[in-house]
Amino acid sequence: MNFTHVPGTNNKHKVTLYALSTCGWCRKTKELLDSQNVEYDYIYVDQCQGEERTRATAAVRELNPRGSFPTLKIDDEVVAGFDEERILELLA
Amino acid sequence: MSQTAKYPPEVNTLYERLKREAEAGGYTLNPDKEFTLSLVQGLIDNEKRFGYMACPCRLAYGEKDKDIDIICPCYYRDQDLEEFGACYCCLYVNEDWTSGRKPHKSIPDRRPPEFVLSGFSEPAASIETTGTSKSIGPLPYPVWRCKVCGYLAARNEPPGVCPVCKAKKDRFERFI
Numbered sequence: 001m002n003f004t005h006v007p008g009t010n011n012k013h014k015v016t017l018y019a020l021s022t023c024g025w026c027r028k029t030k031e032l033l034d035s036q037n038v039e040y041d042y043i044y045v046d047q048c049q050g051e052e053r054t055r056a057t058a059a060v061r062e063l064n065p066r067g068s069f070p071t072l073k074i075d076d077e078v079v080a081g082f083d084e085e086r087i088l089e090l091l092a
Numbered sequence: 093m094s095q096t097a098k099y100p101p102e103v104n105t106l107y108e109r110l111k112r113e114a115e116a117g118g119y120t121l122n123p124d125k126e127f128t129l130s131l132v133q134g135l136i137d138n139e140k141r142f143g144y145m146a147c148p149c150r151l152a153y154g155e156k157d158k159d160i161d162i163i164c165p166c167y168y169r170d171q172d173l174e175e176f177g178a179c180y181c182c183l184y185v186n187e188d189w190t191s192g193r194k195p196h197k198s199i200p201d202r203r204p205p206e207f208v209l210s211g212f213s214e215p216a217a218s219i220e221t222t223g224t225s226k227s228i229g230p231l232p233y234p235v236w237r238c239k240v241c242g243y244l245a246a247r248n249e250p251p252g253v254c255p256v257c258k259a260k261k262d263r264f265e266r267f268i
């Protein structure tokens with residue numbers, strides 16, 4: 001899958017974000033990661049096509065059976081939806 | 093820079109229209125204008141991609157029939173407003189939300205998760221235009237129900253646009 005890498009000084013955790021380019025909560029999640037200088041990879045699933053889209057949606061549903069966005073993976077933890085407190089806790 | 097200056101004029105125009113229509117129908121747009129403008133931009137992006145304004149916070153299938161439930165305003169909006177004070181995207185909110193009685197958090201999607209992969213599964217086109225006036229039992233007219241807001245209209249055909257929530261004709265179902 002074609003993830004976009006965002007470099008950051010906070011690279012203690014492996015952070016992967018599945019997002020939609022049009023979604024307000026996905027945007028807030030990205031902004032939160034950026035404000036914390038977190039290193040992460042993200043993919044806009046709505047911009048994927050064909051095979052890649054199938055793989056991306058399968059990956060999301062494996063992490064978050066509801067298949068909703070944003071789906072954020074921090075190490076082995078999954079945060080579905082924008083949950084600022086939980087995200088900050090996991091990044092600490 | 094002002095909030096509005098960051099977005100192209102079309103975004104501001106649609107924002108103003110949605111705000112006007114929402115207020116006329118008894119709804120409220122999210123007062124966090126920056127957040128709301130970003131969602132309106134999402135609606136415009138989706139309109140350009142698909143030809144209809146699919147919900148910005150849901151993965152659209154890309155075919156109108158399969159996304160009919162998540163064309164904005166979606167079939168889930170009013171129930172979410174009731175329960176959480178906001179629609180799933182938080183474009184529409186109510187008093188419970190603006191007053192802080194309901195938390196400003198993202199909410200679970202009430203759309204069934206299997207729709208994400210396969211789209212809306214309800215049998216297509218519950219609307220058949222009747223053409224001539226048909227009598228149903230004792231009723232002289234069929235009754236049409238807006239699947240977005242529940243507005244009922246007893247007439248030969250569903251309204252072109254719902255007068256309450258502005259959903260288009262194809263989102264009405266035959267109720268009686």
Ligand code: SF4
Nearest residue numbers: 147164166179180181
């Ligand atoms: S009403 Fe809200 S949740 Fe429903 S489609 Fe529109 S923006 Fe999305």
